[in-house]
Amino acid sequence: MALRICTILFWLLPVALALPSPHPLVTPPPTPVQRRDLLSDAESYVNGVISGLGSDVSGYIASGVPQFFQDLPTGTAVQSSLGINEKDLAATPTQVLNLPAYGNWTNAGWNVRVHGNVYKMPNISESKLDELADIFLIGTSIKDLPPAEQTQARNLTAEIFVVQQSHVNVSIQFVNNVGIEPQDDGGATNAVGGAQVIRLLEETTDQGDYGTWLVLANTTTINANGSSSGYMMPGNETSRVQSLNMYATGTDSGNSTVYLVPPKGVTVISDIDDILRVTKIWDPKEGLLNSFAHPFTPWLNMPDIYANWSSSFRDFHFHYLTTTPEQVTRNYMDFIFKTYPLGSFDTRPLNFSDVSATLSIRKFLLDLVFETFPERKFILVGDTSNSDVMKAYPQVRNLHLLSYVTVHTQTEGLFPTPELLTRSPNKKLTKDYPGQVLCIFLRNSSSTDSSDRFPYNTAGFKGLPQDQYMFFNVPDDLRNLDIVGGKCHNASVKQNVTFSEQGLPFGLSKSGVAETRPMPGLWATLVVGFGLVMLAMM
Numbered sequence: 001m002a003l004r005i006c007t008i009l010f011w012l013l014p015v016a017l018a019l020p021s022p023h024p025l026v027t028p029p030p031t032p033v034q035r036r037d038l039l040s041d042a043e044s045y046v047n048g049v050i051s052g053l054g055s056d057v058s059g060y061i062a063s064g065v066p067q068f069f070q071d072l073p074t075g076t077a078v079q080s081s082l083g084i085n086e087k088d089l090a091a092t093p094t095q096v097l098n099l100p101a102y103g104n105w106t107n108a109g110w111n112v113r114v115h116g117n118v119y120k121m122p123n124i125s126e127s128k129l130d131e132l133a134d135i136f137l138i139g140t141s142i143k144d145l146p147p148a149e150q151t152q153a154r155n156l157t158a159e160i161f162v163v164q165q166s167h168v169n170v171s172i173q174f175v176n177n178v179g180i181e182p183q184d185d186g187g188a189t190n191a192v193g194g195a196q197v198i199r200l201l202e203e204t205t206d207q208g209d210y211g212t213w214l215v216l217a218n219t220t221t222i223n224a225n226g227s228s229s230g231y232m233m234p235g236n237e238t239s240r241v242q243s244l245n246m247y248a249t250g251t252d253s254g255n256s257t258v259y260l261v262p263p264k265g266v267t268v269i270s271d272i273d274d275i276l277r278v279t280k281i282w283d284p285k286e287g288l289l290n291s292f293a294h295p296f297t298p299w300l301n302m303p304d305i306y307a308n309w310s311s312s313f314r315d316f317h318f319h320y321l322t323t324t325p326e327q328v329t330r331n332y333m334d335f336i337f338k339t340y341p342l343g344s345f346d347t348r349p350l351n352f353s354d355v356s357a358t359l360s361i362r363k364f365l366l367d368l369v370f371e372t373f374p375e376r377k378f379i380l381v382g383d384t385s386n387s388d389v390m391k392a393y394p395q396v397r398n399l400h401l402l403s404y405v406t407v408h409t410q411t412e413g414l415f416p417t418p419e420l421l422t423r424s425p426n427k428k429l430t431k432d433y434p435g436q437v438l439c440i441f442l443r444n445s446s447s448t449d450s451s452d453r454f455p456y457n458t459a460g461f462k463g464l465p466q467d468q469y470m471f472f473n474v475p476d477d478l479r480n481l482d483i484v485g486g487k488c489h490n491a492s493v494k495q496n497v498t499f500s501e502q503g504l505p506f507g508l509s510k511s512g513v514a515e516t517r518p519m520p521g522l523w524a525t526l527v528v529g530f531g532l533v534m535l536a537m538m
């Protein structure tokens with residue numbers, strides 16, 4: 001067993017050991033970052049939690065991103081570590097992961113953000129796949145799992161060990177054949193017109209990613225009897241989200257949907273792990289099993305809450321924003337679209353792979369949505385075990401509040417501080433700019449799961465009116481709220497927000513200290529990835 005693991009590790013070592021190298025495909029291992037301003041008692045508590053996880057997983061440290069999905073091998077690193085030859089790889093079909101996208105309404109028409117990845121899936125023998133899958137399973141082996149779980153473990157492992165294709169051209173075909181029935185969840189409607197093929201102007205990146213904005217032509221189909229099938233609705237003449245199917249040409253693996261979202265309305269931006277599905281990222285062994293073996297399972301009756309929102313407010317747009325890496329996106333989409341309302345998707349693009357990029361990706365993706373829909377209102381949903389959520393959600397809210405302050409200080413002839421200006425560089429300074437965030441809902445993951453001993457920082461919430469956010473315990477806490485009216489706090493759910501590091505044992509919480517330092521919190525910065533887990537196992 002030990003020998004076998006070592007052999008597998010040997011294949012992967014080029015990935016794990018690579019020092020920062022000029023080769024873009026080889027992800028360097030993350031290094032633990034020590035913050036100088038850590039509270040030393042808090043630090044030793046955190047170290048205690050970490051070592052309590054067991055020596056085999058001592059390198060697994062949560063940054064709010066499941067660490068087993070950190071630093072996955074990519075491109076030629078996969079190819080060389082598995083000994084796949086060019087010729088065999090060339091013979092396998094090219095696949096396209098084409099993510100469900102959103103589009104905004106502009107003077108030029110509907111403007112769509114297509115993004116995804118082009119790759120080939122090497123033909124890995126089942127026995128080799130099993131060996132690779134075992135790397136991701138702590139304290140068990142694929143051969144000890146029931147058949148359905150074996151299938152899932154092999155599926156995820158195969159999805160991870162793919163060879164991304166750089167510098168290829170991608171074309172997307174848009175087709176108005178979405179079959180959303182009026183009674184279906186989700187307020188989206190089927191677009192009329194809009195069919196066309198567009199070749200992206202840029203080839204895929206070194207990591208096989210593509211991501212670009214396309215303006216859709218306002219097309220119609222002429223029927224055999226000479227009549228026109230009709231046109232897409234302009235964004236300022238409808239409140240409903242229109243959907244078009246899109247297909248990456250040359251493959252049947254890149255089928256996806258684009259949501260044309262009007263400038264005004266409400267978008268729910270939701271994280272997935274530990275809010276829409278049970279992951280338990282705070283418990284690495286469970287987290288791995290819940291991702292690699294157990295079927296993806298909704299968290300309690302959260303699907304009812306979203307279904308109710310979606311059927312009560314037919315104009316809502318749902319955007320699923322998770323920092324899980326691109327490689328495992330298909331499994332997340334498959335689960336979400338069976339369980340929650342349809343919507344667009346963002347996962348972590350491959351160029352965000354080092355530690356600091358991992359921690360900034362959520363903010364990056366949130367900013368993109370806010371900039372694309374400056375007049376929409378947002379409901380943000382996440383949980384306290386994600387340090388990046390705890391940081392970014394109140395931050396975007398404050399950012400957009402700051403723009404408001406800037407507008408007013410400008411019109412009143414006061415001097416906005418340079419910081420205010422640089423933090424809202426794209427905002428029109430001439431018009432009133434009410435805050436865009438209606439509600440922030442955060443599941444208090446430690447209240448229902450005592451095994452979640454990760455501290456979290458609530459400093460970002462200081463100054464936010466209580467109506468705009470709620471730390472909640474179970475999905476039912478979200479019932480009967482006037483979310484569109486911005487009344488987001490259910491009075492029966494007691495809030496215990498200290499605006500500082502929370503979840504530390506009694507006596508360690510130091511209110512006041514946390515407010516003066518930047519938000520990442522001590523937790524976010526103690527990141528050691530997959531590569532080091534493997535070294536620890538050696």
Ligand SMILES: *[C@@H]1O[C@H](CO)[C@@H](O)[C@H](O)[C@H]1NC(C)=O
Nearest residue numbers: 106107108109234235236237
């Ligand atoms: C809708 O937007 C288009 C493009 O910006 C503009 O030409 C048109 O006048 C607008 N229509 C209405 C009803 O505001």
Ligand SMILES: *[C@@H]1O[C@H](CO)[C@@H](O)[C@H](O)[C@H]1NC(C)=O
Nearest residue numbers: 088091092122123124125126
């Ligand atoms: C994968 O490899 C196995 C054995 O090496 C072979 O039998 C099988 O046909 C291959 N599958 C594909 C799709 O090439």
Ligand SMILES: *[C@@H]1O[C@H](CO)[C@@H](O)[C@H](O)[C@H]1NC(C)=O
Nearest residue numbers: 166167168169170201202203
């Ligand atoms: C992609 O398309 C452009 C424009 O047609 C062409 O110049 C380029 O060679 C193509 N790239 C590949 C890899 O085929």
Ligand SMILES: *[C@@H]1O[C@H](CO)[C@@H](O)[C@H](O)[C@H]1NC(C)=O
Nearest residue numbers: 222223224225226227228229
């Ligand atoms: C023309 O054809 C379309 C689609 O086949 C049909 O929906 C429409 O009713 C027809 N119009 C006339 C005037 O026959």
Ligand SMILES: *[C@@H]1O[C@H](CO)[C@@H](O)[C@H](O)[C@H]1NC(C)=O
Nearest residue numbers: 109110218231232233234235
């Ligand atoms: C497309 O053109 C038609 C016909 O001129 C017009 O009625 C419709 O509003 C346009 N739709 C969009 C999305 O521009």
Ligand SMILES: *[C@@H]1O[C@H](CO)[C@@H](O)[C@H](O)[C@H]1NC(C)=O
Nearest residue numbers: 245247251252253254255256
């Ligand atoms: C993708 O769409 C095409 C065209 O509708 C269809 O033939 C194909 O089966 C679809 N692929 C998958 C994986 O569903």
Ligand SMILES: *[C@@H]1O[C@H](CO)[C@@H](O)[C@H](O)[C@H]1NC(C)=O
Nearest residue numbers: 121155156158159330331334
């Ligand atoms: C893995 O499962 C997902 C979700 O069911 C599916 O879309 C994907 O094609 C599967 N991948 C493989 C390699 O079987």
Ligand SMILES: *[C@@H]1O[C@H](CO)[C@@H](O)[C@H](O)[C@H]1NC(C)=O
Nearest residue numbers: 209210211349351352353357
């Ligand atoms: C990743 O690529 C996008 C463009 O596709 C770029 O905007 C972003 O800054 C890049 N992120 C990193 C960390 O390089």
Ligand SMILES: *[C@@H]1O[C@H](CO)[C@@H](O)[C@H](O)[C@H]1NC(C)=O
Nearest residue numbers: 104105106111371372373374
């Ligand atoms: C549409 O989205 C793009 C990309 O985020 C943004 O630059 C642009 O300002 C948006 N347009 C409008 C009218 O909101």
Ligand SMILES: *[C@@H]1O[C@H](CO)[C@@H](O)[C@H](O)[C@H]1NC(C)=O
Nearest residue numbers: 444446447471494495496497
């Ligand atoms: C979360 O729940 C725990 C356990 O019930 C409690 O001690 C803590 O104060 C709660 N946090 C917030 C922010 O309400």
Ligand SMILES: *[C@@H]1O[C@H](CO)[C@@H](O)[C@H](O)[C@H]1NC(C)=O
Nearest residue numbers: 308309312479480481482483
């Ligand atoms: C469904 O949502 C609406 C709006 O938030 C709310 O008024 C209603 O009480 C909810 N129903 C249930 C059963 O939660």
Ligand SMILES: *[C@@H]1O[C@H](CO)[C@@H](O)[C@H](O)[C@H]1NC(C)=O
Nearest residue numbers: 496498501502503504506509
């Ligand atoms: C409130 O939070 C503080 C700090 O995390 C904690 O010490 C205290 O036990 C919590 N109180 C309740 C009632 O949960």
